[in-house]
Amino acid sequence: MRAPDVTSGGDPARTLALLWREPSTAARRGPQRGLNLDAVIEAATAVTDTEGLTGLTMRRVAQELRVSPMTLYTYVPGKAELLDVMLDAAYARMSRTDTTGQPWRVRLTAVAEENRALFTTHPWTATVSTLRPPLGPGAIAKYEHELTALDGLGLDDVEMDDCLTLLLSFVQANARVAADAHATARLTTVTDEQWWAAAGPLLARVLDPAAYPLASRVGSAAGAAHGSAHDPAHAYEFGLRRLLDGLATLIERATPAASGNS
Amino acid sequence: MRAPDVTSGGDPARTLALLWREPSTAARRGPQRGLNLDAVIEAATAVTDTEGLTGLTMRRVAQELRVSPMTLYTYVPGKAELLDVMLDAAYARMSRTDTTGQPWRVRLTAVAEENRALFTTHPWTATVSTLRPPLGPGAIAKYEHELTALDGLGLDDVEMDDCLTLLLSFVQANARVAADAHATARLTTVTDEQWWAAAGPLLARVLDPAAYPLASRVGSAAGAAHGSAHDPAHAYEFGLRRLLDGLATLIERATPAASGNS
DNA sequence: TCTATACGCTGTACAATGTACAGCGTACGA
DNA sequence: TCGTACGCTGTACATTGTACAGCGTATAGA
Numbered sequence: 001m002r003a004p005d006v007t008s009g010g011d012p013a014r015t016l017a018l019l020w021r022e023p024s025t026a027a028r029r030g031p032q033r034g035l036n037l038d039a040v041i042e043a044a045t046a047v048t049d050t051e052g053l054t055g056l057t058m059r060r061v062a063q064e065l066r067v068s069p070m071t072l073y074t075y076v077p078g079k080a081e082l083l084d085v086m087l088d089a090a091y092a093r094m095s096r097t098d099t100t101g102q103p104w105r106v107r108l109t110a111v112a113e114e115n116r117a118l119f120t121t122h123p124w125t126a127t128v129s130t131l132r133p134p135l136g137p138g139a140i141a142k143y144e145h146e147l148t149a150l151d152g153l154g155l156d157d158v159e160m161d162d163c164l165t166l167l168l169s170f171v172q173a174n175a176r177v178a179a180d181a182h183a184t185a186r187l188t189t190v191t192d193e194q195w196w197a198a199a200g201p202l203l204a205r206v207l208d209p210a211a212y213p214l215a216s217r218v219g220s221a222a223g224a225a226h227g228s229a230h231d232p233a234h235a236y237e238f239g240l241r242r243l244l245d246g247l248a249t250l251i252e253r254a255t256p257a258a259s260g261n262s
Numbered sequence: 263m264r265a266p267d268v269t270s271g272g273d274p275a276r277t278l279a280l281l282w283r284e285p286s287t288a289a290r291r292g293p294q295r296g297l298n299l300d301a302v303i304e305a306a307t308a309v310t311d312t313e314g315l316t317g318l319t320m321r322r323v324a325q326e327l328r329v330s331p332m333t334l335y336t337y338v339p340g341k342a343e344l345l346d347v348m349l350d351a352a353y354a355r356m357s358r359t360d361t362t363g364q365p366w367r368v369r370l371t372a373v374a375e376e377n378r379a380l381f382t383t384h385p386w387t388a389t390v391s392t393l394r395p396p397l398g399p400g401a402i403a404k405y406e407h408e409l410t411a412l413d414g415l416g417l418d419d420v421e422m423d424d425c426l427t428l429l430l431s432f433v434q435a436n437a438r439v440a441a442d443a444h445a446t447a448r449l450t451t452v453t454d455e456q457w458w459a460a461a462g463p464l465l466a467r468v469l470d471p472a473a474y475p476l477a478s479r480v481g482s483a484a485g486a487a488h489g490s491a492h493d494p495a496h497a498y499e500f501g502l503r504r505l506l507d508g509l510a511t512l513i514e515r516a517t518p519a520a521s522g523n524s
Numbered sequence: 525t526c527t528a529t530a531c532g533c534t535g536t537a538c539a540a541t542g543t544a545c546a547g548c549g550t551a552c553g554a
Numbered sequence: 555t556c557g558t559a560c561g562c563t564g565t566a567c568a569t570t571g572t573a574c575a576g577c578g579t580a581t582a583g584a
Contacts, residue, residue, distance in 0.1 A: 012460045020468045030560030031550045058542065068563050070543080079542065129442040131492065132457060135465050140477050147476040157483035162500045165492070169501070173435035180391040195394060199274045203397050206282045214409040215402055221419035230393065230427070238424045239431070246508030292531030293579045320571065330534050332572080341571065 015081050019088050019136030033074070035065060040075045041089050044082055045122070052183045053124045056083075084134040090122050092138030096145045104251060105244055107149040111164075112171050112240055119175030123182055126175035154254030163247055170243055171236075178232040192228050277343050281350050281398030295336070297327060302337045303351050306344055307384070314445045315386045318345075346396040352384050354400030358407045366513060367506055369411040373426075374433050374502055381437030385444055388437035416516030425509055432505055433498075440494040454490050 016022075018037070043064040048056040058079060062069040076082045094114055099107040119126040133139050146168075150160045185191050190198075200223075209216040223229050278284075280299070305326040310318040320341060324331040338344045356376055361369040381388040395401050408430075412422045447453050452460075462485075471478040485491050 131442040144474045144477040157480045158487045161484035166501045180393040202278045212406045215406040218419045222423035225420045239428045242508035245511045246504035249507045
């Protein structure tokens, strides 16, 4: 199969059974199982945390569990489904701050921070597609928790989903850049700073500042402000502030009373 | 090399020479070249447009050009560099609307639309990392053009870059979802609607609405509103409006006079 | 004009990946 | 007690990027 960075092209029923740990119907015959799904998830997650998504191979996980590669297929239908359950497990383990009664900005900031923490702990979660999210207990609990931060603000159901989608999409896009930086550094041994340090002078030789005045001025100003050309931490602070300002006009129209609404 | 979806781990000098079409220094000896870089770029882009990033293989491009796979390496150092020049060429071909004198919201909306058009024409451009952008003529011209939309609004250089980064990051994140949907459909033959149609009832069986009241209510409301669980077009409209609202508080603080500043 | 050399192009080869398949042995239901 | 379902494994294959060496060509220098 190609490009299994996305939920199974396989049977949704099989995947859901896996996610919700539905016990197999028939009585077990044959040898005892030497492992269980959670052990596989744990090993795979450990590998991917330290070696990145490209380091996640069936052979590598099997080696970690001191088992032959094909053994994994008794616990999981394939690599795509393994990623599904890994992701749901990561969601399940996220910390969920209770911000009831606090102003909505505080509540949404907490949601953003919780996801940011996820992407920091497990950088690979930022780079997998969430087009077809793993519909397991972890993802559902996460969704429920995050929706409560948007509850009681006078938004209708669709708007609640819209706001949450926008917020999470921002945090993920931001984290993806950081994750890419990590992955690239691991694969090429040339760090981002080194790359820009090498490319900068070369670019200056071919780039005519008269032809591209704004690009050269703003580009070098931005490059000087943060160390590199892109500073994810700065972009996060800036973006989150703008985004909350943007949501404010929607939320405070829905609840004219309060910028400090609970 | 693994994961070459990102700019060359190779020599930045070589890549820049390629991007700016620097002529080789020495006099050419030996047979005439049967192709040129632009022909390779064109063929590779055509393949990737129709078959996705996973369809972009050196063998496939070579076949398109009626040439043996290894021949490509006379025109390009490797696949990563090929992607670089493909991306820069796509940037170079983007349409750039002149919106001088128009209100800033119109100008920024035009920038967003131009990028959206790029991601529609070449979906793969939405899924490659822009951590280390191809520093070629296309990318520079694009950057210069987009900065002019933010010029004269009273923002300092770093703020201009911040705003542009945020806007482009939003449009790309949105397009990436659509691109993923396309790619997934091509690889699995089960469309998004079919997948949700299969997963929905199965999920209803394991999901307790009492335990997750908001998730089930809002989830089904959102699912009903758009056809699927995620509607990129709707998310784009919603997100862009919020984002511009968010930038407004920054821009109109910088230029207190005008919400219709030129 | 002759010739050596740089260069375009190609076939072969290798390592890495996911996983299909068949065989071997085990422990439980009958 | 015995047959069978199932856990586990080794082998094998298709697909990828690309290193390497060989072959032939057209030009620079004689």
